[in-house]
Amino acid sequence: MASETTEAGKMANRAVAAQRPNGSTQGKICQFKLVLLGESAVGKSSLVLRFVKGQFHEYQESTIGAAFLTQTICLDDTTVKFEIWDTAGQERYHSLAPMYYRGAQAAIVVYDITNQDTFGRAKTWVKELQRQASPTIVIALAGNKQDLANKRMVEFEEAQTYADENGLLFMETSAKTAMNVNDIFLAIEV
Amino acid sequence: MAKSTYSKVDEYGFQRPENFNYEIKGIPSDRRTAVWMHVSGAEVLKHSSSFSYSQLKNKINNQDIIETIQIDLPRTFPDNIYFTSHDQLPTMLYNVLAVFGHQNKEVGYCQGLNYIAGLLLLATKDEEASFWLLKTLVEKTLPQYYIVTMTGLLTDLDVLDELVQKYEPVIYRHIHNIGMPWAMGTTKWFICLFSEVLPTETVFRIWDCLFYEGSKIIFRVAIALIRLHKQEILQTSELGELITCFRDMRNHETVINCHQFMRVSLIV
Numbered sequence: 001m002a003s004e005t006t007e008a009g010k011m012a013n014r015a016v017a018a019q020r021p022n023g024s025t026q027g028k029i030c031q032f033k034l035v036l037l038g039e040s041a042v043g044k045s046s047l048v049l050r051f052v053k054g055q056f057h058e059y060q061e062s063t064i065g066a067a068f069l070t071q072t073i074c075l076d077d078t079t080v081k082f083e084i085w086d087t088a089g090q091e092r093y094h095s096l097a098p099m100y101y102r103g104a105q106a107a108i109v110v111y112d113i114t115n116q117d118t119f120g121r122a123k124t125w126v127k128e129l130q131r132q133a134s135p136t137i138v139i140a141l142a143g144n145k146q147d148l149a150n151k152r153m154v155e156f157e158e159a160q161t162y163a164d165e166n167g168l169l170f171m172e173t174s175a176k177t178a179m180n181v182n183d184i185f186l187a188i189e190v
Numbered sequence: 191m192a193k194s195t196y197s198k199v200d201e202y203g204f205q206r207p208e209n210f211n212y213e214i215k216g217i218p219s220d221r222r223t224a225v226w227m228h229v230s231g232a233e234v235l236k237h238s239s240s241f242s243y244s245q246l247k248n249k250i251n252n253q254d255i256i257e258t259i260q261i262d263l264p265r266t267f268p269d270n271i272y273f274t275s276h277d278q279l280p281t282m283l284y285n286v287l288a289v290f291g292h293q294n295k296e297v298g299y300c301q302g303l304n305y306i307a308g309l310l311l312l313a314t315k316d317e318e319a320s321f322w323l324l325k326t327l328v329e330k331t332l333p334q335y336y337i338v339t340m341t342g343l344l345t346d347l348d349v350l351d352e353l354v355q356k357y358e359p360v361i362y363r364h365i366h367n368i369g370m371p372w373a374m375g376t377t378k379w380f381i382c383l384f385s386e387v388l389p390t391e392t393v394f395r396i397w398d399c400l401f402y403e404g405s406k407i408i409f410r411v412a413i414a415l416i417r418l419h420k421q422e423i424l425q426t427s428e429l430g431e432l433i434t435c436f437r438d439m440r441n442h443e444t445v446i447n448c449h450q451f452m453r454v455s456l457i458v
Contacts, residue, residue: 040301041261059268064302064386065377068433083430090258090301092338099371 029079032189035101037125038110039118040089043144046175047110048086051185056176063088066100073186080189101129106138106188113143113172114151119159126166140169140188147174216395216448223314230401231330232322243318246289255291258299259284266304272312282317283308290324297328300336302381309385313394323401327383331405335381343380346405347372350412357413364424368432375436379412388440392448407455414455415439
C-alpha cells in the first residue's frame with residue numbers, strides 16, 4: 001500500500017509525472033476544477049489543507065457554505081492549477097452543492113472508514129454526480145482516516161468493489177499522515 | 191432606523207446630538223449582555239416563556255442532535271484560548287446548542303450556529319443569556335435561515351442581488367458576467383452573521399445593530415464590504431479570483447477599524 005510520509009508523497013508526484021504523455025502539452029498551463037463532497041467531519045477540509053499547505057489540524061473548523069482554495073503543481077512541462085471547492089458536509093447545505101459540482105472536471109467523494117453511515121452518504125453523492133454533474137466528470141472515492149484503521153467499520157474490499165462497479169478511482173487516505181493525499185489529487189488530474 | 195431609547199446625556203456628561211445613534215459607537219462590552227437582551231426582545235421572551243432554561247436542559251435526549259453537536263464542539267474556534275484552555279466553554283456551548291436544538295425541532299442543529307453561539311458565549315460569558323439571544327436571532331431576526339430548506343437564506347441572497355443591482359450596477363454586471371452566484375461568495379456572511387468572516391470586534395459592533403434593528407444591518411454590511419472592494423472586484427477576470435477577493439475582505443484596513451467600518455456601513 002502507498003506512502004505514509006510527505007517525502008513518499010513527493011515520489012508519488014514524480015511517478016505520476018512520469019506517466020504523463022509528453023510532447024503536445026509542453027509548457028502548457030491548465031486549470032483543473034475539482035470539488036470535494038461527503039458527510040460532515042469525514043475530513044474534506046483536512047484533505048485539502050494537506051494537499052494545498054502540507055498541514056494537518058486535529059480539529060479543523062467546520063466549513064460553512066464552501067471554501068475555495070488553489071494549488072499549482074508542475075508536472076513535466078505542464079503547470080496545473082487546481083481550483084478546489086471544499087463544500088459543507090451537513091445535509092442541510094445539500095441544496096447549495098450543485099453550483100459547486102456543476103462545471104467541475106473532477107470530484108473527490110470522501111467518507112470516513114470508521115463510520116459506515118458516511119460510506120452510505122458517499123454512495124448517495126456518487127449517484128447524484130452520475131445523474132446531475134457533467135457526463136465527463138472524473139469521480140474519485142476517498143476512504144479517509146486510514147490512520148484509524150484499528151477502528152475500521154468499512155472494509156477496504158467493500159469500497160474497492162463498489163468503486164470498480166461504478167467506474168470510480170479509489171484510495172484510502174489519511175490527511176493526518178499524508179498517506180495517498182497527493183496521490184488521489186494527482187490521479188484524478190491525469 | 192428606529193429611535194434610540196438611550197439617555198440623552200453620554201457617560202461624560204455631554205448632551206448627545208439630536209440624531210445620535212448609540213449603535214454607531216458600539217455598546218460597552220460590560221453592558222453588552224444586558225443591552226442585547228433588552229433591545230432584541232430576548233429578555234421579554236425569557237420572562238414570558240412557559241419553560242425555563244434549566245427545565246429545557248433536563249430534556250436533552252435526542253441522540254442524533256447530541257452526536258452532531260459533539261462532533262462540532264472541538265471544531266468551533268479551535269484557536270481561541272477560551273475554547274481550548276477551559277473545559278467550561280465547550281460544555282456551555284454544548285448546552286446552548288443542545289437546548290436550542292431540542293426546543294426548535296424544525297431547525298435542530300445547523301452548522302454555523304456553533305460559531306454564533308460560541309461568539310455569544312465569549313461576549314456574554316453567560317450560558318442562559320446566550321441561549322435566549324440565540325433563540326431570538328434564529329426564530330425572530332432570521333426566520334427560516336437554518337431550517338432544512340434554508341428558504342430564508344435563499345430569499346435574502348436574492349434580496350442582496352437586487353440591492354447590488356440597484357446601488358452598485360457596475361459591480362452587479364461584473365459579478366453576473368463572471369457568473370458567481372451570491373451563495374458562493376456570501377453564504378457564510380448570512381449564516382454565521384459575519385462571525386468567522388470579519389474580525390471579532392467588528393462582528394460585535396455589527397451584532398449591536400443586529401439585535402437593535404434586525405436583519406437589515408446584514409445587507410448594509412454586505413453592501414459596504416462590496417463597495418469598499420469595488421476596485422478589487424472589478425479587476426478580477428474569472429471566478430477563482432473573484433471568490434478569493436470575497437474571501438480576503440476581512441483584511442481590508444477599514445474592516446479592521448470597526449468604528450470606521452460601522453460608519454461606512456450605516457451610510458448605506
